[in-house]
Amino acid sequence: MRKTPDLIVVNAAVFTGDAAGTTAEAFAVTDGEFTAVGRSDEIAALAGPETAVIDADGRMLMPGICDVHLHLGLGGASVAWDLQVSPHHGPDEICEAVEARAAELGPGEWIAGGVVGSTTMEQLANVEALARLDRASGGHPVLFKDDTQHNRWVNSAALRAMGVTDDSPDPEGGTYVRDEAGRLTGVLWEQASRVAEEAFAASIEDPEARNRVTFAAAAEVCNRFGITTACDAATMEPALRTLSTLEAEGELTLRVVASTVARPLLAEPGITGAELLAASERFGSELLHVGFVKVFLDGVPMTRTAAMLDPYLPHGCSAHGPSSGECLYDLDGLVAELETAVRAGRGVKIHAAGDASMRMALDAIAVMRRRHGSRPVFHLAHPLFIAPADVPRFDELGIVADASPYLWYPSIIQDSLASCVSAEVIERSWPLADLLASGANVSAGSDWPAGAPLPHTWTGIETMVTREAPGGSEETINPAQRLTLREALVSFTRRPAEAMGLGERVGSIEVGKSADFLVLSQNLFDIDVHRIHQTKVLATYLRGLRVHEAHS
Numbered sequence: 001m002r003k004t005p006d007l008i009v010v011n012a013a014v015f016t017g018d019a020a021g022t023t024a025e026a027f028a029v030t031d032g033e034f035t036a037v038g039r040s041d042e043i044a045a046l047a048g049p050e051t052a053v054i055d056a057d058g059r060m061l062m063p064g065i066c067d068v069h070l071h072l073g074l075g076g077a078s079v080a081w082d083l084q085v086s087p088h089h090g091p092d093e094i095c096e097a098v099e100a101r102a103a104e105l106g107p108g109e110w111i112a113g114g115v116v117g118s119t120t121m122e123q124l125a126n127v128e129a130l131a132r133l134d135r136a137s138g139g140h141p142v143l144f145k146d147d148t149q150h151n152r153w154v155n156s157a158a159l160r161a162m163g164v165t166d167d168s169p170d171p172e173g174g175t176y177v178r179d180e181a182g183r184l185t186g187v188l189w190e191q192a193s194r195v196a197e198e199a200f201a202a203s204i205e206d207p208e209a210r211n212r213v214t215f216a217a218a219a220e221v222c223n224r225f226g227i228t229t230a231c232d233a234a235t236m237e238p239a240l241r242t243l244s245t246l247e248a249e250g251e252l253t254l255r256v257v258a259s260t261v262a263r264p265l266l267a268e269p270g271i272t273g274a275e276l277l278a279a280s281e282r283f284g285s286e287l288l289h290v291g292f293v294k295v296f297l298d299g300v301p302m303t304r305t306a307a308m309l310d311p312y313l314p315h316g317c318s319a320h321g322p323s324s325g326e327c328l329y330d331l332d333g334l335v336a337e338l339e340t341a342v343r344a345g346r347g348v349k350i351h352a353a354g355d356a357s358m359r360m361a362l363d364a365i366a367v368m369r370r371r372h373g374s375r376p377v378f379h380l381a382h383p384l385f386i387a388p389a390d391v392p393r394f395d396e397l398g399i400v401a402d403a404s405p406y407l408w409y410p411s412i413i414q415d416s417l418a419s420c421v422s423a424e425v426i427e428r429s430w431p432l433a434d435l436l437a438s439g440a441n442v443s444a445g446s447d448w449p450a451g452a453p454l455p456h457t458w459t460g461i462e463t464m465v466t467r468e469a470p471g472g473s474e475e476t477i478n479p480a481q482r483l484t485l486r487e488a489l490v491s492f493t494r495r496p497a498e499a500m501g502l503g504e505r506v507g508s509i510e511v512g513k514s515a516d517f518l519v520l521s522q523n524l525f526d527i528d529v530h531r532i533h534q535t536k537v538l539a540t541y542l543r544g545l546r547v548h549e550a551h552s
């Protein structure tokens with residue numbers, strides 16, 4: 001006998017997100033799965049005396065968002081712990097915020113925060129700015145992340161805790177930025193950031209308790225923006241432990257696909273590579289999947305560390321000649337890294353932010369396809385700069401275009417890109433419609449908190465459709481690459497679910513899938529596309545249970 005549903009939803013405008021583009025009015029949920037999808041009268045007839053009934057009053061419902069690329073630990077820490085400063089803030093506002101926070105702290109406690117805009121960072125590489133930060137901090141070590149997450153601004157107390165002096169050599173792959181007189185400025189580039197993060201991590205008394213708060217906060221933020229499944233783009237061992245503890249205690253409200261890190265990270269100390277791969281073997285449950293290895297192939301264009309085919313534009317204060325950035329692996333080294341992951345049964349998520357690193361990644365994956373066929377999954381983030389000849393290779397090689405962060409609209413990050421990269425390259429950035437037309441899987445991710453201070457799904461969807469600033473703007477970024485609303489929604493649901501290896505389980509409202517769904521404040525198909533970013537998630541359900549409800 002068929003079991004009576006636990007929950008039915010009727011009178012809804014259901015965007016199912018299935019491959020046939022079906023819409024529905026209603027569905028039933030039994031034991032956390034969708035068991036029927038159809039018309040309101042059909043579904044209402046399934047209800048028994050114990051069945052909970054939601055009358056959606058015509059509202060739009062859709063599958064839970066599957067975010068293909070975010071950073072739960074960093075994002076959770078940013079909302080739970082960090083001193084929040086806006087990328088629009090200059091040194092004055094930042095120092096005021098530091099002064100206010102310093103007044104609340106016990107002796108020796110660190111002030112960690114972010115994000116400082118890339119344009120502000122340029123004003124900070126001098127001893128005057130450092131002296132101001134020192135005064136504001138009242139002796140507390142201070143550590144700010146920039147909006148690329150690759151660089152840091154610290155004060156003198158933090159430099160002391162790091163054991164770094166004017167005479168210290170730069171760490172490999174990083175720079176303690178100094179002035180002409182050779183004095184430290186507190187600005188740290190790339191791997192120098194890791195030295196600061198290690199000193200900060202060592203200052204935390206109870207990392208486990210802190211991590212629980214961090215990851216619970218991350219899940220809460222995700223649920224608020226409709227995210228029910230997330231691919232964590234760089235996962236360390238403490239994150240796996242915390243997520244699995246939260247799940248065991250029934251407190252995890254998010255399905256997570258983890259990507260263990262191949263080489264040491266800037267932002268988080270801990271084991272990586274083969275050691276982490278081995279340690280991660282013992283994790284894996286209903287809500288926690290260890291699916292990927294994360295490989296960073298280069299840096300970011302804003303710091304001219306993404307590997308580009310053409311040199312970066314001339315730079316005012318650069319003492320060096322023309323540079324085009326460089327890859328952190330050679331082709332053989334990258335192939336070997338991919339091989340290790342694939343042999344362990346993992347997919348690989350590759351960070352390649354320049355058109356040259358993108359090409360190397362494509363070449364390496366071509367080798368892997370010849371060796372291993374079509375089964376291994378490869379994600380290529382972030383497909384903003386792709387040489388036109390390379391666009392069709394995503395489909396040919398069966399590669400997921402991990403389309404994050406939310407940089408496909410005019411913004412200060414775009415302004416900072418425009419100062420590094422030629423207008424011609426910017427004009428063909430984020431070729432998402434071309435990738436889609438060629439047949440590639442284009443999956444969207446927020447890259448939270450690197451791409452945006454919050455994983456604001458609705459801004460991402462709107463601007464994927466408009467390629468304008470949220471709400472509309474004269475200025476557009478490569479508007480030929482606009483997606484339709486339907487394509488954008490599928491890029492946030494079914495396609496990323498498939499990309500994460502969970503296509504059978506989540507990503508659409510279909511019988512047999514996990515009952516992960518959203519109730520929205522407005523029907524996206526009935527409004528001007530420039531209002532999509534105003535959408536509120538009234539309720540988020542994971543496995544048929546409500547994990548978020550909007551408070552009016």
Ligand SMILES: [Zn+2]
Pocket residue numbers: 069070071233447450
């Ligand atoms: Zn990322």
